Amino acid sequence: EVQLLESGGGSVQPGGSLRLSCAASGFTFNTYAMSWVRQAPGKGLEWVSSISNDGGSTKYADSVKGRFTISRDNSKNTLYLQTYNLRAEDTAIYYCAKDPRDWGWIYFDYWGQGTLVTVSS
Amino acid sequence: EIVMTQSPATLSVSPGERATLSCRASQSVSNSLAWYQQKPGQAPRLLIYGASTRATGIPARFSGSGSGTEFTLTISSLQSEDFAVFYCQQYYDWPPWFGQGTKVEIK
Numbered sequence: 001e002v003q004l005l006e007s008g009g010g011s012v013q014p015g016g017s018l019r020l021s022c023a024a025s026g027f028t029f030n031t032y033a034m035s036w037v038r039q040a041p042g043k044g045l046e047w048v049s050s051i052s053n054d055g056g057s058t059k060y061a062d063s064v065k066g067r068f069t070i071s072r073d074n075s076k077n078t079l080y081l082q083t084y085n086l087r088a089e090d091t092a093i094y095y096c097a098k099d100p101r102d103w104g105w106i107y108f109d110y111w112g113q114g115t116l117v118t119v120s121s
Numbered sequence: 122e123i124v125m126t127q128s129p130a131t132l133s134v135s136p137g138e139r140a141t142l143s144c145r146a147s148q149s150v151s152n153s154l155a156w157y158q159q160k161p162g163q164a165p166r167l168l169i170y171g172a173s174t175r176a177t178g179i180p181a182r183f184s185g186s187g188s189g190t191e192f193t194l195t196i197s198s199l200q201s202e203d204f205a206v207f208y209c210q211q212y213y214d215w216p217p218w219f220g221q222g223t224k225v226e227i228k
Contacts, residue, residue: 037165044208044219044220044221044222045157045159045165045208045210045219045222046219047210047216047217047218047219050217059215059216061216062216095164095165100170105153105212105213106212106215106217107155107167107170107210107212107217108155108157108165108167108210109167109170109176110167111164111165111166112164113163113164114164
């Protein structure tokens with residue numbers, strides 16, 4: 001059974017940083033691309049970032065480019081999202097999502113339950 | 122970038138009735154279109170990919186159709202557990218944007 005367990009969310013002041021983690025199990029982690037998708041309170045889904053199976057390719061939404069860094073440790077079956085210079089508009093539930101391929105066309109066949117990031121002074 | 126527009130924003134349907142949801146892309150995405158269902162307090166769930174292929178474990182009452190810029194998700198006979206928000210998402214090009222969602226509520 002595929003399981004994705006996010007952690008690392010919390011409350012932070014504007015300008016602060018957080019490192020989100022996603023522990024994966026139930027599938028061969030190093031075979032698949034992974035992504036982060038967020039959802040602001042009461043709003044729709046917004047893709048944030050994706051990384052290829054080997055970590056060699058990454059993509060970011062313009063809204064987070066230069067402030068967020070996606071990475072993965074295939075030896076630990078873990079996906080990360082390092083966030084910097086957080087803004088109020090980054091407040092959201094952050095979902096870890098598995099892609100069905102190693103890279104390329106990105107959609108999401110499994111999702112974690114999410115971790116809440118709140119940016120407020 | 123490709124903008125995805127869903128309609129209607131809210132759809133009121135009685136249990137047992139058919140629901141038809143629309144998704145339009147600002148330019149052709151071929152058949153690179155996925156549909157997701159999200160219930161309150163839960164993560165989204167993949168329903169359809171490739172515009173018309175049901176994901177693992179998805180009941181046959183869910184069907185997808187379309188190609189190019191116009192897509193439809195049909196729920197043939199709504200069950201109580203189907204009431205939720207539905208999102209389409211294109212994966213033809215970066216960024217893989219979602220539509221704004223259609224809420225299917227009980228009439």
